[in-house]
Amino acid sequence: MKQGNSSPDPxxxxxxxxxxxxxxTEVVGNEVIEPDPQSNVQLLVPGGGRGKGRGKGNKQRRKxxxxxxxxxxxxELAALQLPPVARPARMKKRHVGLLASFLLxxxxxxxxxxxxxxxxxxxQYISTTGFTVRSQESSSANDLLxxxxxxxxxxxxSDSDILYEFIQSQEMAKVVDARxxxxxxxxxxxxxxxxxxxxxxASLEDLVWYWQRVVSISYDGSSGxxxxxAVAFDAVMAQAITREIVAESQTRINVLNARARxxxxxxxxxxxxxxxxxxxxxxxxxTQFRTRTRIVDPNADIQGRMGVMNNLQQxxxxxxxxxxxxxxxxxxxxxxxxTARQRIDVIRDRIDIERQTFTxxxxxxxxxxxxxxxxxxxxxxxxxxxxxxxTSYRAALTALEVARDDAVRQSRYLATYIKxxxxxxxxxxxxxxxAGLAGLFLLLGWSILSLxxxxxxxxx
Numbered sequence: 001m002k003q004g005n006s007s008p009d010p011x012x013x014x015x016x017x018x019x020x021x022x023x024x025t026e027v028v029g030n031e032v033i034e035p036d037p038q039s040n041v042q043l044l045v046p047g048g049g050r051g052k053g054r055g056k057g058n059k060q061r062r063k064x065x066x067x068x069x070x071x072x073x074x075x076e077l078a079a080l081q082l083p084p085v086a087r088p089a090r091m092k093k094r095h096v097g098l099l100a101s102f103l104l105x106x107x108x109x110x111x112x113x114x115x116x117x118x119x120x121x122x123x124q125y126i127s128t129t130g131f132t133v134r135s136q137e138s139s140s141a142n143d144l145l146x147x148x149x150x151x152x153x154x155x156x157x158s159d160s161d162i163l164y165e166f167i168q169s170q171e172m173a174k175v176v177d178a179r180x181x182x183x184x185x186x187x188x189x190x191x192x193x194x195x196x197x198x199x200x201x202a203s204l205e206d207l208v209w210y211w212q213r214v215v216s217i218s219y220d221g222s223s224g225x226x227x228x229x230a231v232a233f234d235a236v237m238a239q240a241i242t243r244e245i246v247a248e249s250q251t252r253i254n255v256l257n258a259r260a261r262x263x264x265x266x267x268x269x270x271x272x273x274x275x276x277x278x279x280x281x282x283x284x285x286x287t288q289f290r291t292r293t294r295i296v297d298p299n300a301d302i303q304g305r306m307g308v309m310n311n312l313q314q315x316x317x318x319x320x321x322x323x324x325x326x327x328x329x330x331x332x333x334x335x336x337x338x339t340a341r342q343r344i345d346v347i348r349d350r351i352d353i354e355r356q357t358f359t360x361x362x363x364x365x366x367x368x369x370x371x372x373x374x375x376x377x378x379x380x381x382x383x384x385x386x387x388x389x390x391t392s393y394r395a396a397l398t399a400l401e402v403a404r405d406d407a408v409r410q411s412r413y414l415a416t417y418i419k420x421x422x423x424x425x426x427x428x429x430x431x432x433x434x435a436g437l438a439g440l441f442l443l444l445g446w447s448i449l450s451l452x453x454x455x456x457x458x459x460x
Contacts (some may be wrong), residue, residue, distance in 0.1 A: 001060065004262070014243070017097060048335060058240075060353070064393075066164075066193055068081060069140060071338075094274065097448060101446065101449075102446060105441045105445065105446045105449070106439070106443055106446045107448065109438070109442055110438060110439045110442055113434070113435060113438045114435050117431040117434060117435060118431060120193055120194055121193055121195065121197065121429050121431070122191055123191050123233070123234055123426030124196065124231050124232065124233060124426055124427070125231070125232060125233070125234065125235040125237075125238045125368040125425075125426050125427070125428075126184060126229055126230070126231055126237070126238060126423050126427050127229070127232075127239040127242040127419070127420055127421050127422060127423060128227065128228070128229050128232050128242070128418060128420075128421050129228050129243075129245065129416065129418050129419065129420040130139070130225065130226065130227040130228070130416070130417050130418030131198065131225060131226055131243040131249065131414050131415060131416040131418070132160065132223070132224045132225050132414075132415050132417065132432075133158070133159040133160050133163065133253060133412050133413075133415070134412065134414075134415045135411065135412045135413075137275055146425050148314040151225060157255060158224060159256060159412060160219065160224035160226060161221070162223075162252075162256070163226060163249050163252065163253070164217060164219045164226060164236070166252055167215070167217055167226075167228060167245060167249065168211075168212060168215075168217065169208075170204065170208045172211075172245070172248060173204075173207055173208050173211040174204060174207075175244070176241060176244045176248070177207060179244055180240055180241065180244060181238070182207065182211070182241075183200070183207060184196060185232065185233065185237055185444065186210065186214070186233070187199060187200040187202070187232070187234075188197035189233065196429060198210045204323075207384075212231060214230060214231045214232065215228065215230050215231075215241070215245075216228070216231075218421055225417075227405070227418065228242060228245055229242075230242045230245070231372070231428055231449060235423045235424070236422065238422075238423065239420050239421065239422040241422075242420035243420045246414065246416060247418065249414055250413070250414040253412055253413065253414050255446040256412070257281040257411050257412050260407075261411075262401045262407065264407055265400070265403055265404060265407060265423050268396070268399045268400040268402075268403040268404075271395070271396040271399060272397055272399075272400050272459075273398040274392075274396070274447060275392040275395070275397075276393060276396075278388075278389040278393075279386075279389035279390060279392070279393045281389070282301045282382065282385040282386040282388075282390075283386060283388040285382050286379075286382045286383070286386055286387065289378060289379060295375065295379075297379075298372070298375055298376045298379045305354065308354055309354050309355070312347055312350055312351045312354060315352065316344065316347040316348060316351065319340065319343050319344045319347055320344060322340055322455035323337070323340040324339060326340055353424055364446050374414060377436070392424035394453065408420065
């Protein structure tokens with residue numbers, strides 16, 4: 001196509017560098033289409049050609065090109081420099097390394113995990129059992145009191161708490177291993193299925209660690225319900241494990257019952273023995289007092305002495321009356337007056353003697369030098385000790401009977417609400433879940449390592 005004689009565009013200048021690429025122009029009708037040397041965008045320059053468009057389509061295209069040329073000729077767009085057009089993306093060395101690391105760190109381990117789960121890992125069966133601890137007495141009041149104690153912050157361990165810890169203990173694993181041979185069963189697929197098997201030369205501590213893997217416990221502290229699941233390579237073996245767990249738990253509850261019963265009975269019996277010894281000592285002290293003083297009951301003795309004193313007082317009054325009557329009717333030398341006066345003197349002497357016995361014991365009692373008030377005080381003290389000893393003895397005897405009844409009534413037992421089940425299909429290992437988790441963690445690990453690598457690379 002022949003170029004027109006139009007004047008050059010003042011906004012376009014040819015590069016002075018001879019090595020610069022030549023600017024190619026194209027004439028379309030009366031416009032010249034030339035590329036921008038900085039932005040590689042073709043500019044429409046009007047009047048650059050002499051050919052005329054033909055037809056209605058050429059006129060419309062020329063109008064659009066003129067409008068575009070006017071827009072590019074605006075002052076605010078003339079200074080705008082568009083970025084260069086991006087070239088097609090190509091695989092580089094770093095991309096190859098990133099892809100290789102993805103294959104090596106994600107796909108290859110994931111394929112290995114999938115192959116292991118579907119070709120090597122053996123099927124595992126589950127047996128489930130559930131039980132709780134109950135007592136023979138009515139549990140409504142105990143449940144209410146237990147709830148109040150828990151609300152108040154009580155932390156006393158119940159039998160269910162004890163069983164929860166006992167099932168996970170070394171003693172339980174050792175007993176079940178001795179009865180069923182856990183090591184031989186779980187080591188039968190070693191070393192092929194190394195991820196889910198136990199090594200043959202495992203120690204007791206290793207067995208306890210593996211026991212906590214294959215036996216899972218679910219415990220509800222509010223209701224005391226315990227649910228146990230055992231996993232084994234054979235359904236019969238899994239059921240046998242749960243049965244042994246239930247049997248050993250019942251044995252442990254019986255041991256706890258026997259110990260609690262022995263403790264309650266022992267404390268009650270000890271209190272009773274102490275009360276008996278106290279009662280014996282009180283009775284012996286009272287017997288020694290009676291032997292020493294020859295007084296069975298000082299209260300009764302003093303009442304008798306008071307009766308004698310009253311009788312003497314009455315006789316003295318009668319003798320005085322008789323003496324007065326006789327003195328008024330006879331002379332002073334009458335022998336009857338002398339006899340009456342002697343009788344009065346004798347009664348008065350006897351009254352003095354009886355009064356002295358209230359302050360000191362007589363020789364007839366064998367307690368010479370002891371005053372009667374002291375004897376009464378000692379007797380009352382010994383009597384109080386005896387009554388206290390008898391009351392303590394009766395209370396201790398009643399407590400022993402109550403403890404014996406409570407021990408029989410409050411005996412606990414294991415109530416199994418889910419009997420050990422026997423599985424028909426294997427539920428473990430959960431291959432799809434394990435494969436998905438393995439892929440997820442491998443992808444996360446690879447992504448983190450890639451981000452760390454590019455972060456270090458950009459900073460260096």
